[in-house]
Amino acid sequence: MPSTKVVAPLKDELDIVIPTMRNLDFLETWRPFFGQYHLIIVQDGDPSKTIHVPEGFDYDLYNRNDINRILGPKATCISFMDSACRCFGFLVSKKNYIFTIDDDCFVAKDPSGQDINALAQHIQNLLTPATPFFFNTLYDPYREGADFVRGYPLSLREGKPTVVSHGLWLNNPDYDAPTQLVKPLERNTRYVDAVQTIPMGNLFPMCGMNLAFDRELIGAAMYFGLMCVGQPIGGYGDLWAGWCTKVIADHFRFGVKTGLPYIWHRKASSPFVNMKKEYVGLYWQEEVIPFFQSVEFPRECTTVQKCYIELSKMVRERLAHLDPYFQTLADAMVTWIEAWDELNSVAAAPVPVDKKDASSSADTMESESWYSYYIEPCLGRIRIDNMSKRSSQRFHYTKLYQYDK
Numbered sequence: 314m315p316s317t318k319v320v321a322p323l324k325d326e327l328d329i330v331i332p333t334m335r336n337l338d339f340l341e342t343w344r345p346f347f348g349q350y351h352l353i354i355v356q357d358g359d360p361s362k363t364i365h366v367p368e369g370f371d372y373d374l375y376n377r378n379d380i381n382r383i384l385g386p387k388a389t390c391i392s393f394m395d396s397a398c399r400c401f402g403f404l405v406s407k408k409n410y411i412f413t414i415d416d417d418c419f420v421a422k423d424p425s426g427q428d429i430n431a432l433a434q435h436i437q438n439l440l441t442p443a444t445p446f447f448f449n450t451l452y453d454p455y456r457e458g459a460d461f462v463r464g465y466p467l468s469l470r471e472g473k474p475t476v477v478s479h480g481l482w483l484n485n486p487d488y489d490a491p492t493q494l495v496k497p498l499e500r501n502t503r504y505v506d507a508v509q510t511i512p513m514g515n516l517f518p519m520c521g522m523n524l525a526f527d528r529e530l531i532g533a534a535m536y537f538g539l540m541c542v543g544q545p546i547g548g549y550g551d552l553w554a555g556w557c558t559k560v561i562a563d564h565f566r567f568g569v570k571t572g573l574p575y576i577w578h579r580k581a582s583s584p585f586v587n588m589k590k591e592y593v594g595l596y597w598q599e600e601v602i603p604f605f606q607s608v609e610f611p612r613e614c615t616t617v618q619k620c621y622i623e624l625s626k627m628v629r630e631r632l633a634h635l636d637p638y639f640q641t642l643a644d645a646m647v648t649w650i651e652a653w654d655e656l657n658s659v660a661a662a663p664v665p666v667d668k669k670d671a672s673s674s675a676d677t678m679e680s681e682s683w684y685s686y687y688i689e690p691c692l693g694r695i696r697i698d699n700m701s702k703r704s705s706q707r708f709h710y711t712k713l714y715q716y717d718k
């Protein structure tokens with residue numbers, strides 16, 4: 314484990330959200346990387362149980378009593394006895410970025426034997442643009458030592474804001490229960506050194522165990538649905554959130570990336586238990602996926618919240634024939650947005666001082682380095698002078714070419 318303290322980019326702009334029913338000793342392995350960040354621990358299950366958190370971490374812990382106290386009647390939209398409860402942490406955070414990780418995920422090593430700082434890689438993924446419109450065959454063009462390949466349109470090289478960074482897993486891959494049952498000994502040993510933008514118009518199976526996102530731009534869509542207790546389905550919260558998030562990200566021309574970083578997943582759950590939770594999803598999704606593939610939002614949907622409410626109407630109209638559950642889910646989607654707006658309205662959120670600092674640095678940045686933000690993007694190379702400037706940087710790109718999508 315690295316002995317020296319690691320630089321902590323965005324440490325005041327990012328929360329780490331952990332859903333748990335277990336003691337959090339796994340944090341010891343992450344201490345060099347997480348030690349300077351604020352944790353939001355969402356305790357599932359029996360609220361009277363004490364969760365052990367290793368000394369020295371800065372955290373807030375919320376159990377079911379806290380969820381009920383803070384949300385009141387709206388607490389019904391937060392799942393119980395499922396990792397989907399983690400989205401409560403997204404709701405109460407006041408930060409621009411979220412990284413969420415499961416408590417059976419540990420620090421992995423890259424092929425050189427180095428410990429992987431998964432959080433730093435997620436931050437890098439989020440702070441550099443994505444390329445949803447045109448696939449770069451040399452993968453991430455903004456990565457040191459890579460670039461856009463010949464034939465890649467100059468007018469598209471500025472890229473688009475990245476809103477989701479989806480990491481992967483060594484050891485236990487995120488297989489569904491049937492696959493785990495027929496391949497109980499299979500382990501993922503393949504380290505693929507790549508980050509890719511998931512092309513616009515494509516859905517993907519989002520796994521919540523090693524995931525980061527831009528809470529400011531897409532957080533309202535990161536609802537993990539109604540799972541487990543009281544519901545006919547479980548273990549699909551992250552998949553549902555990923556489908557909703559991707560169609561909304563496409564609508565706003567935001568990018569979603571997958572690939573690095575890897576974590577080491579030492580799966581703690583039982584495939585038999587998962588089978589009981591997941592099985593109905595295996596056939597529902599044969600209709601749910603075509604539904605999402607057909608989703609289009611009207612131009613009036615100018616915010617994530619408006620898109621999400623529109624999506625809830627489509628769910629109610631076009632999926633309820635599958636099962637009354639989708640009526641309940643559509644209602645919960647609306648409740649989620651109501652809770653999101655209530656907890657995140659300007660009145661609710663104190664204006665963070667650093668935002669003012671960021672805008673002032675934007676002014677100085679604009680005068681000092683217009684070239685790196687106006688010219689270089691079109692030459693396919695983005696320099697991130699200072700990661701924490703990203704939020705101001707995002708609004709300072711200027712297109713040299715007008716390219717109608």
Ligand SMILES: O=c1ccn([C@@H]2O[C@H](COP(=O)(O)OP(=O)(O)O[C@H]3OC[C@H](O)[C@H](O)[C@H]3O)[C@@H](O)[C@H]2O)c(=O)[nH]1
Binds near residue numbers: 334
């Ligand atoms: O009722 C529960 C069960 C678990 N948790 C916490 O959620 C995290 C995931 O739990 P676990 O690692 O046991 O789940 P897996 O079987 O590995 O499946 C995961 O697969 C990836 C998915 O994205 C999702 O995370 C899981 O489905 C862990 O931190 C548990 O403590 C819970 O809060 N409530």
Ligand SMILES: [Mn+2]
Binds near residue numbers: 417578581582
């Ligand atoms: Mn797991």
